[in-house]
Amino acid sequence: MPRFETPDYGLKLIPVDFAQQVLPGSFEFALCHLVDNDLDLSALLARHANDAGGAPAFKSAVRLKISLYR
Known part of the structure; x- marks a missing residue:
């Protein structure tokens, strides 16, 4: 027996x-700088708001960085 x-x-x-x-x-540095400083993410923030409760959603900037880096 082992x-x-x-x-x-x-x-x-x-x-x-x-x-x-x-x-x-x-x-990675350029991507983070562009997403954090230069892009207008207001359309994403309005679409992915968590109004009904439950677990909080990830920030739109984080999801965008992951999608673009992949």
Whole structure:
């Protein structure tokens, strides 16, 4: 009979500093700058408002960054 190790399913969080991970001049930095500063996201904010309750939606800027980066 094999002797397996007991898996540790405990929560392990790794701290991430966004400013150190995304370097100026990279595509990710340019994408974040454009979405955060130059794009008008008011149409997305109005469409994805969470008025009825329930779990809060992700910010439109975050969803847009993920979609464009993929």
